Amino acid sequence: MPDLTITRVFDAPRNLVFKAWTDTAPGNDWSAPRRFTVAAFEADLRPGGAWRLCMRTADGEELRVGGVYREIIPPERIVSTHAWLNPDGTPGHETLMTVELAARGDRTEMTFRQTGFESVEERDGHRDGWSECFDRLEEHLAGVDSAGPRSTYR
Secondary structure (H helix, E strand, O other): OOOEEEEEEEOOOHHHHHHHHHOOOOOOHHHOOOOEEEEEEEEOOOOOOEEEEEEEEOOOOEEEEEEEEEEEEOOOEEEEEEEEEOOOOOEEEEEEEEEEEEEEOOEEEEEEEEEOOOOHHHHHHHHHHHHHHHHHHHHHHHOOOOOOOHHHHO
16 A cells, blocks of 8 residues: 655654644644645544544635544654545544654654555645645744744743
8 A cells, every 4th residue: 555754854852843743722723735724623532532634715615624632742752544434424544643743953853654555645635735734834834824833832
């Protein structure tokens, strides 16, 4: 099965990047591609805890995704499942996401891995979506995102 790995370096300390991954406050829109806003994000941040995200387009289309945390080591690692949710709330095909954060001075190197895709096309679609999200995360950490100033995460 094809896997996805994306490595990015953010101009922000590791604890700030970790907080962005786990913050459920309204306006944390970086975790959706640009044509979406985050309508809702819920997370029970513990191994075995569930997370759910609802993304919404300007015309009201909604996509829902969720999973279960398998491992959380603040501020360096998050492992969880990832599945698009059907209209009845049941999960579709499940993949595994791993986010590793390494301090590089005042910067953070993030290695994102998602494994278990059913096809190359599915992987490539996720690569494009996650790349947009990580561009938004970079903006968010710099304090130019609509979610407000960077100090929100300190």
